[in-house]
Structures are given as C-alpha cells and as structure tokens.
Amino acid sequence: MPAPSNQFETSLKDPPPESRSSGLFERARVVFPDGTTRVTIERDPTPCYAAEGEGAYLLDVEGTRYLDLNANFTTLIHGHGYAPVMAAVERQLRSGTCFANPTEAEIALGTLLCERVPQLERIRFVNTGTEAVMFAIKAARAFTGRSAIAKIEGAYHGAYDWVEVAQASAPDNWGPADTPAAVPFYRGMPASVLEETVVLRFNDADGAVRLLKDNAYRLAAVIIDPMPSRAGLVTPEPAFISALQEVARTLGILIISDEVLSFRQGFHGAALRYQLEPDLFALGKIIGGGFPIGAVGGRAEVMSVFDASLGRPLLPQGGTFSANPISMVAGRAAMEALDQEAFDRLETLGDRLRAGLEMAAKRARAPFSITGAASLFRIHPKPTPPRDFREAYWSMAEAKMMKTMSRFFRHHGIILPEGAAACLSTPMGGAEIETIVRVFEAFLATRDGREGEVL
Structure with missing residues (x-):
C-alpha cells in the first residue's frame, strides 16, 4: 500500500490535563449533569470537542484533524460543510x-x-x-x-x-x-x-x-x-x-x-x-x-x-x-x-472496506468479524458475524478490547464509534478506505507484541 498522507504520519496523544478539551469539560460539568448533553458522547476520559468540519474530516479544539467515521451518528452522508x-x-x-x-x-x-x-x-x-x-x-x-x-x-x-x-x-x-x-x-x-x-x-x-x-x-x-x-x-x-x-x-x-x-x-x-x-x-x-x-x-x-x-x-x-x-x-x-450513482459509489466503497477489514483479520488470525451493508460497517470482537443481539453482546474482555481499538484509531487520526455503526460519506475515496484498513492492520499487529505503527 502507498504511504499514508501527512495528516496520519504523526502519532497522536491524549490531550494533557491543561488542554482546551479538558478545560471545556470542566466548564461543562458545572452546567450539565455529567458534563455532556447526550449519553452517546464518548469520553476517554475527556470528550473530544469539535471545532469545525470539512468534508470527511473533523478538526477538534486542539487542532487535530480526524477522518470522521461517526458523522454525527451516520447523519452527515455528504460529510461536513456540504x-x-x-x-x-x-x-x-x-x-x-x-x-x-x-x-x-x-x-x-x-x-x-x-x-x-x-x-x-x-x-x-x-x-x-x-x-x-x-x-x-x-x-x-x-x-x-x-x-x-x-x-x-x-x-x-x-x-x-x-x-x-x-x-x-x-x-x-x-x-x-x-x-x-x-x-x-x-x-x-x-x-x-x-x-x-x-x-x-x-x-x-x-x-x-x-x-x-x-x-x-x-x-x-x-x-x-x-x-x-x-x-x-x-x-x-x-x-x-x-x-x-x-x-x-x-x-x-x-x-x-x-x-x-x-x-x-x-x-x-x-x-x-x-x-x-x-x-x-x-x-x-x-x-x-x-x-x-x-x-x-x-x-x-x-x-x-x-x-x-x-x-x-x-x-x-x-x-x-x-x-x-x-x-x-x-x-x-x-x-x-444522493442519486443512484452516489449510492452505487458508496456501496462500492463499503464493499471494498468490509472486504479489506475481513482480510486483515483473517491474515492476522484475529477473532474479529465485520457486519454492515452499503456505507455502514461494524467491527465485532467475534470470530463469526453475529446473527442477533445476544450473539453480538460483548463480554467485559471484549468491551475492553473495543475501547482499546477505538482509542488506537483515534491516536492514528480516525474517529471510530465504539458501540455503534461506523459510516462512510460521499467525500471519501480509495485513499480513506486504504487508511482505515491500514490502521486496523496496525491495531491487530499490537496483539502480537509489535508496535502497531501505521505503515
């Protein structure tokens, strides 16, 4: 695969205690019951506060740029600022x-x-x-x-x-x-x-x-x-x-x-x-x-x-x-x-991504499976795709694994929802698909004690 673009070359770190996100969270905790207004807001341990979005990418208040696979819980099918x-x-x-x-x-x-x-x-x-x-x-x-x-x-x-x-x-x-x-x-x-x-x-x-x-x-x-x-x-x-x-x-x-x-x-x-x-x-x-x-x-x-x-x-x-x-x-x-051509293109990208993720798990002999259709996908800490909610339910160890994976993706410039569907948007193309697969491969490599750097 070609080398990643510049926005993914720098390994990201959690915001320090004096970061803008941390400061905003402290202010928010004064006015909101738990510091947020939606139970779906992820914190690890501080929420990532958004500053602006452009196309498939989101910029947080620290100035870090992310590929956004959440898109406000799949709402922004054309990305930000269409x-x-x-x-x-x-x-x-x-x-x-x-x-x-x-x-x-x-x-x-x-x-x-x-x-x-x-x-x-x-x-x-x-x-x-x-x-x-x-x-x-x-x-x-x-x-x-x-x-x-x-x-x-x-x-x-x-x-x-x-x-x-x-x-x-x-x-x-x-x-x-x-x-x-x-x-x-x-x-x-x-x-x-x-x-x-x-x-x-x-x-x-x-x-x-x-x-x-x-x-x-x-x-x-x-x-x-x-x-x-x-x-x-x-x-x-x-x-x-x-x-x-x-x-x-x-x-x-x-x-x-x-x-x-x-x-x-x-x-x-x-x-x-x-x-x-x-x-x-x-x-x-x-x-x-x-x-x-x-x-x-x-x-x-x-x-x-x-x-x-x-x-x-x-x-x-x-x-x-x-x-x-x-x-x-x-x-x-x-x-x-969103004409037929746009949907066909998203379908093709989605198929390519799901196949890439499945192949990465297979090559690494890792117990992960992929579900989804069209522009939607989920990664499961299960060797076989679940058929219903009970089969998809996470054990404590699996939940910990998924949190670790979400954090790994964030550290490599990608917002990947923890317990919900991830999605593609029309501004994305082949480069974004390759990047997502590459980061997943790097995460799987960490299971073998390797560094897990994005190649």
Whole structure:
C-alpha cells in the first residue's frame, strides 16, 4: 500500500490535563449533569470537542484533524460543510427560519421522498427520529385500535418508552431464548409499558411468528430496523423478513420500518433492499442534510389517521419546528445529490472496506468479524458475524478490547464509534478506505507484541 498522507504520519496523544478539551469539560460539568448533553458522547476520559468540519474530516479544539467515521451518528452522508446544503440554507436564512404557515419547501422534500420510496404514499415531517418513531407507533394504534407493540431485542428506536424496552438487556436479565424478557430501560419505567411490549429476537423466524400469533389480539404494530445498528448491525435473513411480514399481514398487525439510520442503505431506502413492505416508515438523519428532522410516512390509508380536513383527526400531531424551512431546504439539497450513482459509489466503497477489514483479520488470525451493508460497517470482537443481539453482546474482555481499538484509531487520526455503526460519506475515496484498513492492520499487529505503527 502507498504511504499514508501527512495528516496520519504523526502519532497522536491524549490531550494533557491543561488542554482546551479538558478545560471545556470542566466548564461543562458545572452546567450539565455529567458534563455532556447526550449519553452517546464518548469520553476517554475527556470528550473530544469539535471545532469545525470539512468534508470527511473533523478538526477538534486542539487542532487535530480526524477522518470522521461517526458523522454525527451516520447523519452527515455528504460529510461536513456540504456546499449545496450550505448554499440552500444561506438563501433560506434571508427569507426566514420558521413560520406558523406551511411553505413550498416542505412540499418539495415530501414529494422527493414519496416519489423515491415504494409504499411511502403520504408523509408528515417532525423534528427528530424519536418523534418519527413515536408518531408511527401512535398512528398504528389509532388505525388498529390496539395498544401493544412488538420490537426487536436490543434494537434502538429513540427515546420513547415502548421502544426502549429490552434495549439494554444483558445475559442476567434477558430471559429465555424463545421468550425474551421485557426488560426496563430506566429506573421507574411504568410496568404498564413492559406489559404492552412484546420482545422478539432478530432472525428468529419461528419465535417471532409464535409470539406475534400469541399476542395478535393486542398488537398494533411490530417495529423493525431492517438492519438494527445498536443491536449489532446484523444482516436480516430473508426467511425472517418473509415470515414476519406474512404473519403480520395475516393478523392485521402493521409493520413499521424504522429507517432513521438505515435509510442510507440505498436510493430507495432499506425496506426494498430486504424485500420488506412496511405500512409505515420512520425517517430522519440524512433526509435533513445535517439539520434536525424526522418524518413519519406510509400507506395513504394508514396515514389518514392524521387527516384533520373534516375536524379533529384520529391522531392529532403538531410541532413548533416541524417542517421548518431550514431543515426542508437542507434536506432537499442533500437528497437531490444522493442519486443512484452516489449510492452505487458508496456501496462500492463499503464493499471494498468490509472486504479489506475481513482480510486483515483473517491474515492476522484475529477473532474479529465485520457486519454492515452499503456505507455502514461494524467491527465485532467475534470470530463469526453475529446473527442477533445476544450473539453480538460483548463480554467485559471484549468491551475492553473495543475501547482499546477505538482509542488506537483515534491516536492514528480516525474517529471510530465504539458501540455503534461506523459510516462512510460521499467525500471519501480509495485513499480513506486504504487508511482505515491500514490502521486496523496496525491495531491487530499490537496483539502480537509489535508496535502497531501505521505503515
């Protein structure tokens, strides 16, 4: 491989106690409960405070430049400071940032999405992925008249009580393999929420069919991320998707495809990729071009629960900043640039990266495996790719290994998320792919007592 570019030649060090990051963290601890405003912020032991971003790279307050494989949790598919988005936002800022009135911009983005995604016949914009999931579940309840939901064990769907059930299950509480327990996510979670949530194991077709049949009389919907990120970024098995869909259709249970993260898996989204035909979608992240956004959409018949044209709808929904014009124009600019060619290129880069990482682990005879699709990937401290959350679950030793790997990557100029999906962005190319593989190879070399320098 060619020598790395200059930004990776210097071995990086942890910020000293007197660093700007350390100083900012001390200030933050005075006003925030733990010094941060998101539980997902990684600290080792101090958070890396961002100063600015450009393309695929992020500059922190110490002046260190990183290849960014987090991209604000996969949101920035065009990287930082994407020119078409910045230009659209600048134009809109001169006209206004938000109104109580609708704007043409929301129609334009809504039309783009509905024309692109099969089964997305109607859409409504909200502010976050959590809101999108929340209103999708409420819509399913309003349409069916049932209150309970089914979800996948370990899957993340935002901060709504019912979808948080069994999100952080562990071996000591996750229950039998054939009947996963409804484990509370936080202290004080209402018992009624646990009773109204049926937990399924991913890729367990027989178990899912049995549990859905047993609870059909009360289930409004089953919510599924076609490739659940925090549950392992695990590939769905066709038999599982087919069985889930068939039994749901038979029993009148709606299917919600949560593609807040996985929508970046293809020009038409993730559902079509895996032959899933949802009744409802929850969208977010990339459709906002780097600005806050969420969307709930789906079949016109189901989405009619929001229809207020004849009076109070079955499901009232509003939001002060929903469909705000800044997010609408930014999202449209970002999505227009994500044509089939752009997705094909990201797919090619992703395939090349995953193959390179797999080959590196194989050559080093290291117990690591790779999962993911399109522009998403995860490295697992497992010799075999996991099939579900339980197989992906880390032991204490594995968790320590992954923290060490994340730190190693950071010391070599790459931000690699510890326990979440890593992603590629359109500004990246072959040089970035080679660098990621090279750093992984160097990390694996440290397991043999070598220095692990990037060659």
